Amino acid sequence: MLTTPSQPFTVSHLNRTVRLLLEDEIGQVWLTGELSNLVLHGSGHWYFSLKDPGAQVRCAMFRGNNRRVAFRPQDGQQVLVQAKLSLYEPRGDYQLVVESMRLFGEGQLQLQLEQLKQRLQAEGLFAQERKRPLPRHPRQIGIITSPTGAAIRDMLQVLARRAPDLPVVLYPSPVQGAEAAPRLLQALEQAWSRAECDVLLIGRGGGALEDLWCFNDERLVRAIAASPIPIVSAVGHETDVSLADFAADLRAPTPSAAAELVSPDLGHRQERLALLARRLERSLRHRLALQQQPLQLLARRLQQQDPLRQLQQRQQGWDRLLARLEQAGQRLPLPAAQRLERLRQRLLAASPAQGLAHQRQRLAQLEHGLVLAAQTQTHRCGQRLALAVARLQDLSPLAILARGYALTYDSQGTLLHSSRQVAEGDEVETRLHEGRLRLKVLKRLA
Missing domain, CATH: 3.40.50.2300 (Response regulator)
Structure with missing residues (x-):
């Protein structure tokens, strides 16, 4: 299309011609770049630039198209756009009319x-x-x-x-x-x-x-x-x-x-085990003391109601009555004395002395049962305490050392898991169940 001095283009005609050439000859393109100078206009249209390290191009995305964008655009995002190449005729600005946009690369992820x-x-x-x-x-x-x-x-x-x-x-x-x-x-x-x-x-x-x-x-x-x-x-x-x-x-x-x-933490676990052992020992001692209290109370009640003491007191009363009867019989005539003798014999027959042996035997049986019950309860509590202490000792990491194992550390105190962590001539420290040894590596076998 030629122009002459007698038939020049107007600016509008030129821009329109260039726009049509761009749209017809190049048309739709896919383009990737970084968002820049983004303006979200009140009309709903978006205006921005796409740039790379060497150039930039102005873009417009109208409201009907940008509603389909699945993310909120921001400056600095890498995007992939589908657009038509065009020209904004009033200013003669070359631009892209973007029809679709999505994140590119990491942004898409x-x-x-x-x-x-x-x-x-x-x-x-x-x-x-x-x-x-x-x-x-x-x-x-x-x-x-x-x-x-x-x-x-x-x-x-x-x-x-x-x-x-x-x-x-x-x-x-x-x-x-x-x-x-x-x-x-x-x-x-x-x-x-x-x-x-x-x-x-x-x-x-x-x-x-x-x-x-x-x-x-x-x-x-x-x-x-x-x-x-x-x-x-x-x-x-x-x-x-x-x-x-x-x-x-x-x-x-x-x-x-x-x-x-x-x-x-190993140190925290050891402290925790020791604390639990002390608490368990106190608990068992307290429980044993509580169980001994009823036995002590029964023992005091038994002492207060001792049948032997009651029999002794009654025996003393009968003895006094018998003495008084004998004294009175000496002062009575013969028939009265005979009656008094018969009463004395009946009194002797009813004397508590007859049942004293049986009561003493019963008392011995009660004392033996009380002692046996206290011993049995004490033995059971002792067994529970020993079992609990044994379980705590089995859980302790120190019990592993007691079975013949050892922990070996290098000179910085790091626990060794492999012979490759030390060299010949290095000094190491070995912890046994009882005590520690400082050793020197003469030869590394593997």
Whole structure:
């Protein structure tokens, strides 16, 4: 299309011609870039720029199209747009008329994550009332993570320091990549079927959102929420959050923190055992004293109602009466004296002395039964106290040392698990059941 000095273009004609050329020749394009200078106009239209490190282009997205956008745009977001190339004729500005927009790269992952989180949350999968408390004294701990990552080393170091006698079972699984989520699910199912652990730790070290994505897998998240064994999630660093954290019974900021949360401290456990032993001893002594009180009360009542003393007092009364009768009989005539003799014989026949032997025998039987009952009760309480103390001693970590085991530390006080932790010539310290030994490594055998 040629122009001449006699037939020049007007500016409007030029801009219209350029717009039609752009729309007809190039038409619709897909474009990715960073949102910049975003204006959400009161009319409902959006105006912004898309830029990369080397250039930028102005864009407009009208109300009818932007209503279909599934997220709220912000400056700095990476987006993928479908647009028509055009020209804004009044100013002659080259621009894109955007018809659709979605997040690009990590932004798209973040959108998917938020949508899945809202759906699972609406189902009540993350509700606080579904979560269970962790066992205070687990007998065995299970860890689901990579066997070669930094997370397993950090967790084992913490567990060795805090609870060296606590068994740990590793259920190995990759924690990154396409195969990670199915393998993590298999490890969970293996832990459930074996039912050998009281609590499970699942997680890995930090990384980008793509690296942690397997812990946002819907199947894995649902399995964690439905686990029959309490689960602690330790995915990434403190600022990293995954859906596994919301589904687990407890979320730890790091793998090391997870190991601390599930492991009771050895020193604290020893103090606790000693305290329980003292409380049990006081309780048994108090109970024994309470059970002895009725026996002591019965003994005092028996002393107060002693049949022997009562018989002795009655015997003294009969003796006085008999003496008085004899004195009176000496002063009476013969018939009266005979009657008095008959009365004396009847009095002797009714004397308590006849039943005194039987009462003494009965008294001896009661005393013997009382002593036997006190001895039996004391023996039973002593047996219970000895049994309880023996159980406490069996639970003590020191009992393990008494069976011939030993703990060996390096010069910094770190517990040794392998001969590779020391070199020839190093000094180590070994703790036995009674005392400690300072040794020098002459040769490392393996």
